[in-house]
Amino acid sequence: MDITLLSSEIFIAILGLLTLVLGLALPKKAKDLVGIIAVWGLIFILIEAIFSFGIEASLFNGVYMIDSYGSFFKILFIISAILVIMSAADYLVRFENRKTEFYSFMIFALLGMVIMAAANELITLYIGLELMAVSFYILTAYLLNDELSAEAGLKYLILGAVSSAILLFGISLVYAISGTTVISEIILNISLQPLLVAGIILLIAGFAFKISLIPFHMWAPDIYQGAPTPVTAFLAVASKAAAFAAMLRVFVIGLPIASFDWNFILAILAAITMIVGNLVALKQTNVKRMLAYSSIAQAGYILVGLIAFNVYGLKGVLFYSMLYVFSNIGAFAVATSVEVVAGSTDIKAFNSLGKRSPFMAAIMTVCLLSLAGIPPLAGFVGKFYLFAGVIQAGYLWLAFIGLIMSMISVYYYLNVAKAMYIGESQDVTPIIPSFSAQLALWTCLAATILIGVYPAPLTNLVQSAVTLFL
Amino acid sequence: MSILDLVFIVTAGITILASIGVVTSKNILHSALFLVLSFLGVATIYFQLNAAFLGLVQIMIYAGAISVLIIFAIMLVMSEDINQSNLTHKKGSFIGVIVAGFFTFLVSISIVSTKFGAVFNNALENPVEDIAVMLMGDFVIAFEVAAILLLVAIVGAIIIAKGAD
Numbered sequence: 001m002d003i004t005l006l007s008s009e010i011f012i013a014i015l016g017l018l019t020l021v022l023g024l025a026l027p028k029k030a031k032d033l034v035g036i037i038a039v040w041g042l043i044f045i046l047i048e049a050i051f052s053f054g055i056e057a058s059l060f061n062g063v064y065m066i067d068s069y070g071s072f073f074k075i076l077f078i079i080s081a082i083l084v085i086m087s088a089a090d091y092l093v094r095f096e097n098r099k100t101e102f103y104s105f106m107i108f109a110l111l112g113m114v115i116m117a118a119a120n121e122l123i124t125l126y127i128g129l130e131l132m133a134v135s136f137y138i139l140t141a142y143l144l145n146d147e148l149s150a151e152a153g154l155k156y157l158i159l160g161a162v163s164s165a166i167l168l169f170g171i172s173l174v175y176a177i178s179g180t181t182v183i184s185e186i187i188l189n190i191s192l193q194p195l196l197v198a199g200i201i202l203l204i205a206g207f208a209f210k211i212s213l214i215p216f217h218m219w220a221p222d223i224y225q226g227a228p229t230p231v232t233a234f235l236a237v238a239s240k241a242a243a244f245a246a247m248l249r250v251f252v253i254g255l256p257i258a259s260f261d262w263n264f265i266l267a268i269l270a271a272i273t274m275i276v277g278n279l280v281a282l283k284q285t286n287v288k289r290m291l292a293y294s295s296i297a298q299a300g301y302i303l304v305g306l307i308a309f310n311v312y313g314l315k316g317v318l319f320y321s322m323l324y325v326f327s328n329i330g331a332f333a334v335a336t337s338v339e340v341v342a343g344s345t346d347i348k349a350f351n352s353l354g355k356r357s358p359f360m361a362a363i364m365t366v367c368l369l370s371l372a373g374i375p376p377l378a379g380f381v382g383k384f385y386l387f388a389g390v391i392q393a394g395y396l397w398l399a400f401i402g403l404i405m406s407m408i409s410v411y412y413y414l415n416v417a418k419a420m421y422i423g424e425s426q427d428v429t430p431i432i433p434s435f436s437a438q439l440a441l442w443t444c445l446a447a448t449i450l451i452g453v454y455p456a457p458l459t460n461l462v463q464s465a466v467t468l469f470l
Numbered sequence: 471m472s473i474l475d476l477v478f479i480v481t482a483g484i485t486i487l488a489s490i491g492v493v494t495s496k497n498i499l500h501s502a503l504f505l506v507l508s509f510l511g512v513a514t515i516y517f518q519l520n521a522a523f524l525g526l527v528q529i530m531i532y533a534g535a536i537s538v539l540i541i542f543a544i545m546l547v548m549s550e551d552i553n554q555s556n557l558t559h560k561k562g563s564f565i566g567v568i569v570a571g572f573f574t575f576l577v578s579i580s581i582v583s584t585k586f587g588a589v590f591n592n593a594l595e596n597p598v599e600d601i602a603v604m605l606m607g608d609f610v611i612a613f614e615v616a617a618i619l620l621l622v623a624i625v626g627a628i629i630i631a632k633g634a635d
Contacts, residue, residue, distance in 0.1 A: 006611075009611075013614075013618060016618070020625065060607065060608040060609070060610065060611070061608050063608045063609065063611070064611050096634065098629055101625060101629060104622075104625070105622065105626070108618060108622050111615070111618065112615070112619075115611065115615055119611075121609075121612075123609065123612055124609065124611055124612040124615075127612045127615045127616055127619065128615060130619055131615055131618060131619045131622065134619060134622055134623055134626070135622055135626075137626070138622070138625075138626030138629065138630065141630055144630070144633055144634035145634045153630075176586075177584070177586075193584045193585065194579070194580035194581075194583045194584050195580050195581055195584035196584075197580065198576065198577055198580040198581075
């Protein structure tokens with residue numbers, strides 16, 4: 001076996017251990033170095049992952065796959081980790097003497113996601129998911145002085161453990177029927193039995209928790225609000241993308257609709273998620289909580305692509321996940337910078353941001369409009385793929401709900417823009433984020449606009465990633 | 471019904487009752503002791519499935535080491551009245567029982583009405599060796615990632631237990 005095929009995973013693990021050890025070994029003055037090493041290390045791994053895109057190999061008798069699909073998600077996770085760590089630069093003061101461990105937990109969560117996206121076997125997938133979840137339990141409770149953060153961490157731990165148990169039970173039932181945990185072999189060994197149906201429904205419930213579909217979303221708003229803002233960004237973007245990556249592999253390859261027609265269950269879940277997520281977001285007065293509900297609704301849109309179960313829809317899932325990284329992390333990065341200065345993410349804290357920092361207000365507006373799906377921004381192209389796919393598959397009503405809800409969502413996204421440009425505030429001192437946060441913000445802005453105006457490169461990338469399913 | 475079925479029903483019943491005891495005991499030490507019983511029950515099921523090695527590991531690690539750790543941890547941090555240390559929410563527990571009962575009912579129906587094709591009852595000649603080969607062979611990624619998972623859990627537990635300064 002060629003060990004270099006696993007180089008990204010090995011490098012990520014080494015980088016995580018390195019930051020952990022350096023955090024202990026370096027003297028206090030030199031600890032800022034750890035963050036720089038973490039970011040440069042991740043950039044190095046990103047370049048390595050981009051260069052190895054397109055390599056296809058099946059390792060350990062099909063337990064672990066190196067393919068374009070997994071590589072696409074690897075690149076996505078690494079990009080979001082880099083952006084989140086860079087945009088968190090000003091926020092880190094709040095972590096006091098736990099700054100360096102913050103990088104380690106982020107990197108280990110990243111390792112879990114990478115394993116999830118590439119695992120072609122349910123136990124390996126589960127272990128990756130647990131590594132990601134445990135890292136997030138700790139990161140959520142990372143503001144030890146903040147009661148909201150501690151409560152969010154405990155809630156996430158308990159609910160996360162329940163959802164893991166449900167997922168594991170689903171896995172065991174599928175194993176009981178098929179006699180294998182290798183995803184691509186499951187379909188060869190199953191027939192439609194009541195136990196298989198129970199197993200698939202439990203798997204859906206387990207994954208639905210991770211991507212916070214309604215009615216499995218109860219944890220999301222509290223935890224998104226309580227967690228440190230950069231962690232919320234990583235949780236809302238990367239952990240969802242990881243769950244989608246694993247879900248697509250399990251449901252498209254292992255348990256396709258030929259085995260049991262789970263499409264309708266997911267269609268109903270997606271419809272409820274889009275409707276309730278958007279309607280509840282309308283009433284929110286805290287930007288972080290609003291973004292939490294918006295990300296619930298976004299999960300509903302992305303799920304539409306899986307329901308479509310055709311090339312368009314599946315491409316849409318990957319495409320949307322990638323642009324969602326830039327738009328959502330951009331919005332969260334602005335929220336982070338505002339929170340550092342104002343101390344809260346209440347919508348009032350955003351008043352007259354247009355004067356205090358025109359650059360950040362512009363980025364927030366562009367990112368939110370992209371999430372709402374306004375052309376020519378990236379979100380429009382993504383939604384176009386998703387809904388085109390689902391219409392092709394015959395679910396016209398689902399596309400209809402999605403479109404109406406996207407229109408409604410413009411209201412609460414623009415509410416933030418209204419506060420930023422029209423809202424009055426006594427405090428008009430300019431907000432200047434640190435250099436690395438600015439760099440992350442510029443990247444998000446550039447990517448959100450570029451993908452919208454010129455989507456061809458990303459489309460080609462996505463096209464080669466979904467060949468796995470064809 | 472053969473004698474083996476009877477043994478299974480008795481041990482499975484004890485395991486389930488012990489698990490219910492873990493949840494319902496008001497004294498958290500009793501919960502921990504019920505947990506030991508439930509671990510032992512699971513171990514006997516492993517033995518009946520011809521997985522003697524797993525059964526032994528279950529007894530040594532879970533019923534032996536982990537439960538001792540749990541009991542030690544309780545003894546060390548316990549300061550209030552131990553009889554009131556594991557209380558449940560009245561209203562919540564009522565709904566919980568209904569939901570759990572319904573869930574169990576649905577899953578049991580699906581299990582009973584399923585026709586299982588192949589029966590996996592091939593006792594391995596050398597299970598320890600086979601498990602070792604699997605762990606360091608096909609499942610080596612899961613094995614290594616589990617090690618990192620434990621590291622993350624330990625470091626995280628220290629950070630959270632240490633608290634803010």
